[in-house]
Amino acid sequence: MIPGPGELLLVLGGPPELPSRLEAELIGVSVRPVTDVEMLLRLPEQTRPGAVVIVSGAAPGNWTEVLPLLRRHHGLEGTSWLLLDRPDQWPSLLEAGADVTLPVSTPPHLLAAQAEALLRRATAQEALRFQLRQVESALEGWEREERVRDQLVHMLVHDLKNPITAILGLLEVVADDPRLPPDAKDLLEVARDETSHLLHLSLNMLDVRKIQAGKMHLKRELLSRDHLEQIVQQSLGDVGAGLSDRQVSIGLAPMSPLSADPTMLRRVLANLLSNALKHTTQRGSIQLETQVSGHELLLSVTDDGEGIPAEDIPRLFAAFEQSRLTLHGRFDTGMGLAFCKLAAEEHGGRIWVESERGRGSKFTLALPLSGQDDQDDVELLF
Template identity: 60%
Template structure:
């Protein structure tokens, strides 16, 4: 591939100055430009890497033209070198990058130009990299928009039929005319349909939270409400919990916690569902709600197979899940990703502790309601 030589303008009334520089600068294409008007025209056609502006150039003063040239986007990487004696101050004030005496020999001038050419080359390379990275960023943003639209479309298109199927399966399961062996199959189909509904909704909510589009609707949550939220979350998980021993303990007289009950219900449903998936029939699931200092602690523990240590660091990432599960069901990992985003949106945190063969405990914290607005709400509730 033929390399393109960098272009150097010599704006001067005498072409001899351009010829002398060309002889001392074989690695560049030196172009003589006789005046300001020619400079405006030539710079538009062939943006130079470096332009030497001789202060004694007749016609329109170069100090008046230079500010206009510096505003052009195509000349952003051009370096302007003022050459002369008396008029250099005006060129410097107009935006010249460097000054040099017109008594400087061609070899010295060529050395100065080479330095500016190196800077221009570095600027051009940086601009190329920026353009390439911007192109990648644009492609990524386009893919993210398409992905968001696809997820949104899929969830909304799937949610209604899945809900309808779930309702029909509940009706069939409760029908006394259904044989007992068939009822068990209907129960399995109902649980799997419930799982599919959770998967789709979690995908949408994770995308919303990552984009900052999900807004919490916090309320003051007391001990009885925590019990109600847990009961609703258990109902969301489905009939599979009938085969597990679920022990719920909510400390009495808890100080009010500001949280979105519906989002908290979804978080607990995901954690309880996760515990159920990792325990065999007859396994134990323990749910505890208490307070320590200025935080409410909620834990969901099971005595299942536990999670391999190497899976723990990425457990809350989207599309990640433990490779060791008892249910053998495909999962997107969106449930735990949703839990982490939702808890952090509340100002809390969530973590997991697990031991192979012993069980797993997920714990989340929520800050107590302590500001004046919360105190007013509390008084209003008691009055």
């Protein structure tokens, strides 16, 4: 069995009987003599001494120059160095990298006690290095899995997006056909809504991964109230025909310019509106309103649906989490609200929900309004 660093002590120089006397004092430690520096440098890779004792007079003698080189040598990086020399040499030896300096006349039992302390330290350091290697190995495996997961998500979304978009276009064409029976038209609207929902799920999944990886960068613009109203109308269209049987009201308050990424803001609003649609029944009420509070624009989406159980709220904005309560039984990854939270934080804002069981929910997105200093960095659109 190859001894570990804490079980191997090497001795260079001194009387021939010194290694055996030290070994008699050190239980469980192998003490081996070495004849010169070359022998130290030729040690097998798996043999790493916990400590080396060097007695004054051992070749090559110029230890203040040699010791720094030995400390950097592969296989000796974690080794401790105990040098026996004259007291006037101790300062220069310590500066060169000696861990301990002692007089040449130190008795073997005291020398063994000092060496034992160094060997215990070597054992502790080896245990820490082993743990570090395990952590690095686990981290490398996690990073590899993350890369594979990112590539898989990216491939899935891009491979799904084009056919889903094509299906939506075909459904729109069929929906405009006057020969379509009324009952088939209702089924077609359901198919169109579910296909649009599938497209949003896949896009949310990709965007959440991008934001988490720091790969999605905001393309800010200064948005006026009129431009915000256009974004709201676009997000209503993104949600689809399902909103046609809801009572949707829009109320946008006067505001100073808002610095935001219009595409990302449109996606956030579409997700919040889609969430409200999912939790309300036909003729249910959905309100989208804004108000200015201090230096923030508060944009809220309120519904009169079934509400969210209090125990579900703390994890509502986490990926792959959703309220266990839903009126329509539609599967959801929870990526929509996770995307909203990450997008809000990317803008320097925040998002929260207020809900009461049986009385609906109110999601509020708070975004900082622009000051004059921001206007040089973004494009002003009115």
